[in-house]
Amino acid sequence: GKTATFAIGTLARLDPKLRECQALILAPTRELAQQIQKVVLALGDYMDIQVHACVGGTAVRDDIRTLQAGVHVVVGTPGRVFDMINRRALRLDSIRQFFLDEADEMLSRGFKDQIYDIFKFLPETVQVCLFSATMPLDVLEVTERFMREPVRILVKKDELTLEGIKQFYISVDKEDWKLETLCDLYETLTITQAIIYCNTRRKVDWLQEEMQKRDFTVSCMHGDMDQRERDIIMREFRSGSSRVLITTDLLARGIDVQQVSLVINFDLPTNRENYIHRIGRSGRFGRKGVAINFLTEADVRYLRDIEQFYTTEITEMPSDVADLL
Structure with a gap:
């Protein structure tokens, strides 16, 4: 639009x-x-x-x-x-x-x-x-x-939070436990297409490697890759032949892939503006979408700040989250 x-x-x-x-x-x-x-x-x-x-x-x-x-x-x-x-x-x-x-x-x-x-x-x-x-x-x-x-x-900030996108968090006591949490989530949910956000290029590469070691099919994309590689990955993701894409904020803005139903913030964004851009990759064109935020103890105040900024409530993920996708 x-x-x-x-x-x-x-x-x-x-x-x-x-x-x-x-x-x-x-x-x-x-x-x-x-x-x-x-x-x-x-x-x-x-x-x-x-x-x-x-x-x-x-x-x-x-x-x-x-x-x-x-x-x-x-x-x-x-x-x-x-x-x-x-x-x-x-x-x-x-x-x-x-x-x-x-x-x-x-x-x-x-x-x-x-x-x-x-x-x-x-x-x-x-x-x-x-x-x-x-x-x-x-x-x-x-x-x-x-x-x-x-x-x-x-537009008023309180009208910005995107309708149709359910927002949740999962408490993860330690940073090291995020990977296992993601693998559990992966096995629980039937994902049409999803984007997983990390805050650094190094973490994107690391997460892709760890997921592939566990036989999960994922692709990744960030600014250090050459243009031909980025084009191929983007084409595969748009066509649906690649279903889960791990990326940085490179892909938080404007990209429209209508089948994306799930966004996972493996890391909460470092600035609150990017939160709305990231979760807005799901629920495109009036479809339903779900955003899940992995939350360590250190992240709690950032999440509260995001809630306050957008006048929204981000609740703990329910056990029936699969029904929302």
């Missing part, structure tokens, strides 16, 4: 006869940029428009060739887009709209400087639009640097 919001507006303002970039959409991950490109192409199916995904990990030469041939919309990650601007392959003279998807992520992490650098090349008349399910105040303040008289459309 969020993607369609800006994609439809973008398409409405395009001039298909002008074979130049008229809209630039930036996203924090390659996977999300590629997903947005597919949505824009699908919505503009009858318009004869070119939409290019400009992301790292792909051949620079191919990007240059495509951009020089002329495209109407570029969807990309900041690093590769900035590179294409510097190489003069991406010209921004005709840009009317500039979108930041997952804007709080883009403006609060390492992307901020790159985004300012890109922004300097845009025409003064460009319309700037920021989209995200969460927008902390400090990020809202940053936006004043490149938005003129912006209109803010903000």
